[in-house]
Amino acid sequence: MPQDVLQDILVRRGFLCPSYEVYGGVSGFYDYAPLGGMLKRNIENLWRRFFVVEEGFFEVDTPTIAPEQVFVASGHVENFADPVVSCRKCGTTYRADHFLQEKLGAENLSPEPEVLQRLIEERGVRCNCGGELGEVRRSSLMFSTTIGAGGRRGYLRPETAQGMFVMFPRLYSFYRKKLPFGVVQIGRAYRNEISPRQGLLRLREFTQAEAEIFVDPEEKRVHPGFGRYAGERLRLVPRSGEVLELSAKEAVERGILPHEFLAYYMAHTRRFLMEVGIPGERIRFRQHLKDEMAHYAEDCWDAEVLTKRYGWVEVVGIADRTDYDLRAHESLSGVEMRAFRQFREAVTKRVMRLVPNMQVLGPEFRGLAPRIAEAVEKLPEEAAEEFERTGRVEVDVEGEKVVLGERHLRVERVELRQTGEKFTPHVIEPSFGIDRILYAVLECALAEREGKRVLRLRPQVAPVKAAVFPLVSREELEEVALEVFREIKSQGMPAVYDASDSIGRRYARVDEIGVPFAVTVDFESLENGTVTLRHRDTAEQVRVGAKEVPGLIRRLCEGMSWDELREKLAAAP
RNA sequence: GCGGGUGUGGUCUAGCGGUAGGACCCGAGCCCCCCAAGCUCGUGACCCGGGUUCGAAUCCCGGCACCCGCACCA
Secondary structure: OHHHHHHHHHHHOOOEEEOOHHHOOOOOOEEEOHHHHHHHHHHHHHHHHHHHHHOOOEEOOOOOEEEHHHHHHHOHHHHOEEEEEEEOOOOOEEEHHHHHHHHHOOOOOOOOHHHHHHHHHHHOOOOOOOOOEOOOEEEEOOOEEEEOOOOEEEEEOOOOHHHHHOOHHHHHHHOOOOOOEEEEEEEEEEOOOOOOOOHHHOOOEEEEEEEEEEEOHHHOOOOOOHHHOOOOEEEEEOOOOOOEEEEHHHHHHOOOOOOHHHHHHHHHHHHHHHHOOOOHHHEEEEEOOHHHOOOOOOEEEEEEEEEOOOEEEEEEEEEEEEOHHHHHHHHHHOOOOOEEEEEEEEEEEEEEEEEEOHHHHHHHHHHHHHHHHHHHHHOOHHHHHHHHHHOEEEEEEOOEEEEEEOOOEEEEEEEEEEEEEEEOOEEEEEEEEHHHHHHHHHHHHEEEEOOEEEEOOOOOOOOOOEEEEEOOOOHHHHHHHHHHHHHHHHOOOOEEEOOOOOHHHHHHHHHHOOOOEEEEEOHHHHHHOEEEEEEOOOOOEEEEEOOOHHHHHHHHHOOOOHHHHHHHHHHOO
């Protein structure tokens, strides 16, 4: 029962516990206990290295509460709430519109509860068990709240993304109006799940790390840095259901993946997951089925990790959100959310246009004249050609047709120079579920040695980097050990010191919480200033200078392997 | 949200109408030992709220949490 062993360590050793335990707990909420909190932070910091440092996507931090309009625009108010109806007799709950479609053979039913309610009553629809159906209600997955005393409605964000979309105009100018650019956010999101289960995998409040990458849709087939990952092998499960193992390049060439941007971030994601400690062979990418896709997505691939306890678990969603969100916010807010694409060469066009003669229009049409002029300017070029032929043109002003003749207008031929055009950028979004990744990391790290548990967390993510022990509790040994302990901490690494119990028990204790290295001060240390450095995963020890040991541990935590350290020591004794 | 099961120290558990016992963990001390195993002492629990009863961890009802199934899952 390895999963129960994991559960046991997580709770007992201070990684995780149910929130509000003293009040009986609330399902869907977990506290990160001391070690869990540090592990989570380390995973997030590694993510920052991949997305903020390497990719140059700077980090923002936006509120978790947003006014209603944001989610009206994003479609969450409409799509993120399902009409549901329960049977009064057997208790089965149905998605009301789906159920009626099936029962009545109707199509495209409105999701409005009132409409569905009337249908049920009029047509006498009953539950499959024969029982009477209750009231149709809306089951929203968003937590609602009110903002201020006036009670303006707001919601807790169901994803961190919207906060970034709505700041697009600022971002666009921050990145000096050049695409592609990206921005990231690590933060909490909230979904009022009907019935959260499976511990960390379905939380009501969870942490997302999202990157929003804004690209010119005409340039998304080619990612400027694709070479780096072209040969990266990916295990893919496209909609067709077959399992393929292809390089990123092949996958794009064969049309399995739509473009290099998606392929690049899938490969990047895979590298990140491996860096935090998930073996490559446990990672695959599965394409969302059409009906599984979010309302905003055109294509979406999930990175999934094979867990012992839950099978394949989605930990990252990489979606092509197209221009859905920017368009939506532009249309509801009235603020332009576009970018400018410069043509390679400016285009000059000779065009004809109609110029209103206000000296005539004014006196003749009075108040209506300005609006007539406006309408004339909006006429297509063909209207000018026609005017030239016929000497008359008709415009629509507030539903009224106005006929204009030669005295009202004249034709002007001009050269228009167009240096580019506006467009709405597309968004590629890798969205990471940090809590699920943390679970996967812990599960993958759990191993057993001689009946004892060892958490083989990679040194980069391990909450505590080193343990320092005096072999036995003698003042001379403790003095040296405490000095090493202080020096390790002063180099910025969390460490623990322990002088109680047998040495074996102390090693076992720190193995169980994943401390990668242990330093032991023994009697030889007093003679020649050396200490032993122990490797958690092999229990091997090497003897190194007490002065060198903090620096060595730091390098080991920055990526040097244990084997490299041994070679180094063998080369320069 | 529905049905079934479960709920005793940090963990695993005994007790199943008479007021909680063990093991491990943890803490203090002894021992001085390089991989949890010695000795002594110690802290610490009946998920919450009602009811039945002289008396409830134990029986009943409700709630909460966890597990399994159903439903839900942008």
